[in-house]
Each structure stands twice: as C-alpha cells, then as structure tokens.
Amino acid sequence: MSTIFTVSAITVYAFFNVSLEKDENERLKTLTQAASPSIKTIKTKGVVALEKDLSWRNLLEKDQGIEWFDADGKLLAKEGSIFFNYPLSPNIATRNLNQDSPLTQKKGNIRSVSIPIYTYVSETTLNLEGYIRASESNQELATKLNRLRLGLKIGGLTVLILSSLSGGLLTFMVIKPIKQSFHYLKQFTADASHELRNPLTAIKTSVELMQSRAENLSNDDARKIAIISSATEQIKHLVEDLRFLSQTDVMAHNSPLEYPQIPLDEILEDLADSFETQAACKQLDFESRLSDSVLVKGDMHQLKRLFTNLLENSIKYTKTGGIVKLYLEKRKNFALVRVEDNGIGIPQEYIPLIFQRFWRDDSARHQDTEGLGLGLAIVQAIVQKHRGKINVKSKVGVGSSFQVYLPLA
Structure with missing residues (x-):
C-alpha cells in the first residue's frame, strides 16, 4: 500500500512540477512578445521613450523584469525588479531561435525566457534587430511545490495510518x-x-x-x-x-510456570536402569554416560516422559545387535541430553516432519512396530514448555541422534 502511494505521489508531483514550469515559461514568453515592438523605439528614441509604451507594462508584474539587447548582445535597457544577472548567451545566434521556440534558462531562484526580434528588410530578407529577455523569481513556484510536497507527505502519512x-x-x-x-x-x-x-x-x-x-x-x-x-x-x-x-x-498460551529444581542426572539414571533391561531383551547394547549434579527447573514426570519416548523410539527402531546410547553433560548454560542409536535412521526430507502429530515414516510402518505417531509431538511440546530446544541428526542405515537442551537451574 505504501509503495503504491509513494509511486502515485511521485507521479503527481512530477506532473504538477512540469505543468507549473510550463505555465511560467508561457507567461514569460507572452511578456517578451508583447515587449518586442519596443526594441525599435529604444534604438531610435532611447530609454526615455519606454515611459510612453504601454503594450507590455500591463503584463509586467512586480517580481518580473525585461531586458532589451542589440544584435550583438549588448544591453540597451531594462525595466522591472527581477533580472537574470548573466550576460546573454554568447551562442544564442546559432540556436535558430524564434518567438515560438524561445531560449529558456534557469539559474538559482530566477527563470528567464529569451527571444530574437527580426524585421523585414524585404519580402525575403530578415534583419536581426536584437533580443528581449524576460525574467522572474521562482519563489512563488517553489512555494507552490513546497505546499504540494507537504500535502503529499501529510496525505501519505494519513493513508499509511489508515491502511495500518x-x-x-x-x-x-x-x-x-x-x-x-x-x-x-x-x-x-x-x-x-x-x-x-x-x-x-x-x-x-x-x-x-x-x-x-x-x-x-x-x-x-x-x-x-x-x-x-x-x-x-x-x-x-x-x-x-x-x-x-x-x-x-x-x-x-498462558504465562510460563515456575518449576522447582530437580536433579536431571538422577531421573536419567533411573531410566537408564530400566531401559538397559529392555535393550537386553531385544539383544541390544545399552551405554550411558551421565554427568553428576545436573540441576534443571522442570516437571519431573514430564521430563521422564520426554526421555522415555526418545529411548523407546531408539530401542524400537534399532535392529538386533545394535546399540543405544544415553549421554548427559553440561554445555554452557544448558544441560545437554543425547539419545543416539545405530538404527534404521530417518530420511533427511522427513526430519522437519517428525514432530508433527500422527506422522510416521513409511519405513517405520514397515517395521511392524506399535505407535500412534504422537511420541515425538509430545517430546517437542515438553521441551518447548521447559524453554529448551531439540535438534535431530539422522542418516538412513546409520542411525539417529536426538539432542535436547534444557536451561540449567
């Protein structure tokens, strides 16, 4: 929305800028054309004769000025209050100018329009009498454009607020x-x-x-x-x-609960004793290395369920003769628990999906193992509830590694 309005505002500003400048140039051109007959009067009777020439005076405004030049570009006379304080362009004679296509110049806060004045010597011959240059201040134009910019800014801000x-x-x-x-x-x-x-x-x-x-x-x-x-x-x-x-x-969606401190190493020791027996029944090796005195804030029953689900999955999807590992260590401000196995593994494209509810890999279905597809969804929910994070590394035919980070108490 803001982009559309910005483009529209720039278009409107550019249109009015060009239109106003064109109107200014047309007004100056009309003034020079009205004053063109005066050049012969100045050349023959002098500057004093301008007092009686009213053809252009009615068009001259207070912030404008007129200058008359001879054919060589020498200033003959000037009237008004605003003048283009630069000599007539030295190459103006080569520009093939006429009253319909004048020379327009702009420097600083002043704009000018210059036209050549010709007289007929014969039906086929023109004589260059000189040049007339009309100038005016750009202050009024600048004021109008400033007001337009301010209006567009206010309008843009209003549109932005309303659209938001x-x-x-x-x-x-x-x-x-x-x-x-x-x-x-x-x-x-x-x-x-x-x-x-x-x-x-x-x-x-x-x-x-x-x-x-x-x-x-x-x-x-x-x-x-x-x-x-x-x-x-x-x-x-x-x-x-x-x-x-x-x-x-x-x-x-409610405010986080304040959990008591619990010894994570003791929870994992109890689970290791239990799952070591289960692994032996399936003819699997079970290895555990747990650091001592690792305290976290959490719900003991939920954390037991978290690591029970991970260990059950590892044992379930590891073939006879394989190995399941349970590690606990401190890593900066976190307790890091790793559950690893050399089981069937998970295809890389499925790893982002494994925490979805009721999701099961086809290879897991073919293992003829019981499961509803909610175990890892529960794991992730418990980890998030305890302000932790879980990472997964897995390769088909090599095994899987689940890494759970829980903030230390």
Whole structure:
C-alpha cells in the first residue's frame, strides 16, 4: 500500500512540477512578445521613450523584469525588479531561435525566457534587430511545490495510518474466528479425551474379567478378546496423549510456570536402569554416560516422559545387535541430553516432519512396530514448555541422534 502511494505521489508531483514550469515559461514568453515592438523605439528614441509604451507594462508584474539587447548582445535597457544577472548567451545566434521556440534558462531562484526580434528588410530578407529577455523569481513556484510536497507527505502519512489501522482491524476480524475455531477444537479434544476415559476403563475391566475366566472360552473367543484388549489399550494411550497435548497447548498460551529444581542426572539414571533391561531383551547394547549434579527447573514426570519416548523410539527402531546410547553433560548454560542409536535412521526430507502429530515414516510402518505417531509431538511440546530446544541428526542405515537442551537451574 505504501509503495503504491509513494509511486502515485511521485507521479503527481512530477506532473504538477512540469505543468507549473510550463505555465511560467508561457507567461514569460507572452511578456517578451508583447515587449518586442519596443526594441525599435529604444534604438531610435532611447530609454526615455519606454515611459510612453504601454503594450507590455500591463503584463509586467512586480517580481518580473525585461531586458532589451542589440544584435550583438549588448544591453540597451531594462525595466522591472527581477533580472537574470548573466550576460546573454554568447551562442544564442546559432540556436535558430524564434518567438515560438524561445531560449529558456534557469539559474538559482530566477527563470528567464529569451527571444530574437527580426524585421523585414524585404519580402525575403530578415534583419536581426536584437533580443528581449524576460525574467522572474521562482519563489512563488517553489512555494507552490513546497505546499504540494507537504500535502503529499501529510496525505501519505494519513493513508499509511489508515491502511495500518484497517489492516490491523481486518487481520483481527480474520484471525478471531480462526482462533475461536482452534480454541473450540482444543476444547473438544480435551472434552473427548476426558469423556472417553470412563468407557475405555469399563471396556478394559470387562475384558480383563473375561480373560480371568479363560477356561470357559474357546481358543477363537480368547484370541478375539486379546485383540479387543490390545485395541482398548492402544486407544487408551491415544486418549491420554491427546489430553496431554491439549493441556500443553493451553498452558503454552498462558504465562510460563515456575518449576522447582530437580536433579536431571538422577531421573536419567533411573531410566537408564530400566531401559538397559529392555535393550537386553531385544539383544541390544545399552551405554550411558551421565554427568553428576545436573540441576534443571522442570516437571519431573514430564521430563521422564520426554526421555522415555526418545529411548523407546531408539530401542524400537534399532535392529538386533545394535546399540543405544544415553549421554548427559553440561554445555554452557544448558544441560545437554543425547539419545543416539545405530538404527534404521530417518530420511533427511522427513526430519522437519517428525514432530508433527500422527506422522510416521513409511519405513517405520514397515517395521511392524506399535505407535500412534504422537511420541515425538509430545517430546517437542515438553521441551518447548521447559524453554529448551531439540535438534535431530539422522542418516538412513546409520542411525539417529536426538539432542535436547534444557536451561540449567
């Protein structure tokens, strides 16, 4: 909007500048033409005879002046208050001038128009009698242009303010229903997650009751009940994950919470003991190197969930005989936790997508592993909630490295 107005303002200013200058030149040309008969009077009767010549006096204004020159450019007479204080152009005779195409000059605050005066010696011969130059001050023109510039600036500022206000209002009007829809969606997710917990608990309890009486069930019925139990557990985890993400979204728009200090190294030690057993069951090596006395401010349960999700992914997508590593160190003002593996890896083009909800790589799907695609979305939500950051490095067939930075307490 501002660019359009700037271009328009420059165009308007240039148009008026050219038009006003053209009007000034035309007025001076008319004055010189009206005074042209006086040159013969001056040459024959002298300057005194100008007092009786009224042909041009009615056109002469207070901020103008007229000069008469002979054919050699010598000043013969002058009248008025404003004069072009420079000699007549020495090469004016070679410019092929006439009364319709005068010589226009501008120096400082004065503009001048010069025309040649000819008389007929015969029907085919002209004689150059001399030149007439009319001059005037540019002050009035400059004042008009200054007013125009001021008006354009004020208009531009007004347009800019109005466009900013209208743009802000329009943006607010557009964003408001979107924000409301987003709020309703989050509220629906939270409500649905809450309402689904009781039915799922009832289903799970009923399934467990039937499984406790497996001797009364046929093999086919037992298999179907096992499928129901597995699906119920999966849906229960999905509901809990969605509920957690919904709560995290709400908290992200409120003022940050003040967390207590917690020993991150002790949390990771407990997780290392637990996942070392899980890795051994899958015939994986598990390596951990944890620095001591690393304190951060945070929610202990959420941080456990953060690193549990990362370690579960590493074990899940690392083949038998591989290795999973857990490192903790201090890096300037941050605690740096690295979870590394030599698993299947992630294609480079998919790395920006892995934190999206319900996203799973095709290669992960082919691994026939359980998962809903919310684990890394939860990881990122917890990291952001704790004012940290997470980086990912991965290469297909080589492995992955997740680096989590959390501010030290």
